Amino acid sequence: MTQPKLTVAMSESDRTLKLLSGARRPAGFEIEAKRETVEQIFINQISEAAYDVAELSLASYLIAKGGGDTRLTAIPVFLSRSFRHNAIYVRADSPLRHPSELKGKRFGFPEFQMTAAVWVRGMFREEWAIRGDELQWFTFRPERVPVDIPATLAEGDIFEALAEGRVDAVMSARRPPAHLFPASGEGGVIRRLIPNVWDEERAYYERTGIFPIMHLVSLRTETVERHPELPRLLYELMLDIKNQGIAAQLETIKNNSSDPWGWESVERSSKLMNDDIWPYGASANWSQIGKFMGYLREDGLLKRGLAPEEVFHPSVWHT
Secondary structure (H helix, E strand, C coil): CCCCEEEEECCCCCCCHHHHCCCCCCCCCEEEECCCCHHHHHHHHHHHCCCCEEEEEHHHHHHHHHCCCCCEEEEEEEEEECCCHHHEEEECCCCCCCHHHHCCCEEEECCCCCHHHHHHHHHHHHCCCCCHHHCEEEECCCCCCCCCCCEEECCCCHHHHHHCCCCCEEECCCCCCCCCCCCCCCCCCEEECCCCHHHHHHHHHHHHCCCCEEEEEEEEHHHHHHCCCHHHHHHHHHHHHHHHHHHHHHCCCCCCCCCCCHHHHHHHHHHHCCCCCCCCCHHHHHHHHHHHHHHHHHCCCCCCCCCHHHHCCHHHCCC
16 A cells, blocks of 8 residues: 655754655655755745645744644744854954944844744843844845834845945854855954854853754644644654764764764753753743744734644644
């Protein structure tokens, strides 16, 4: 008997590669991996529910859900998490050295609604005492979910705009190009705003317990209605893949990455984060999602907070 085939669209990482390659798959299903940039995956999934299973921006998913969109459900598998202190850039000759100095400045995002931008604006308010109306916001591509935003859509490339002085600072999830920002992070046309940014990020985690969620795993509702066992099967499979990936990073018989001190980094993170450096599951992450929904509401992007049963499929509420 032919097994049902799932279209799956995700960025490649140690959390996804075994699924995308077909080395691991949910029992009873075949996998058809779709190769797209993560930005294109988001556009396709949020606009058309194009894939049975797809990585998706946390912000876009929650905004769509809050607007009554029922085409997608989700599981608490968080394929991207990132501190975004390191993603704030200024010109190398800028006198600015801390986010608190940005009051009244021109600040650029790729999109206003993108998850990383929501986290950064929340930190502006909560960590650095700058209200949203105390900066001039600029964006550099159309919003993937139609929303009203207090930002001006600018032309051109976000990093070129910074280099040319058309904005004073930017936040970008993607690293700037090497001709503007070398691999060492020093000596380029632009630089990170915060000098000791890695220490700042660890201090933020120690103070808040937050390792910011960026992306979750969405499933097409029609697919789940045909296969109600799929969300739980997929959650358990991807949890196992993630745990195996972390274990592989700690194995010293070979270096699992090209970083000579990768083992030190994983051990340091494990010590700081009580041995759970990349938590999945609803219970371990719901308070953070609640805080993030508060940031969305403060930004005017979400009218009300959502309950767990509105965000995640019932089979994974108690994970």
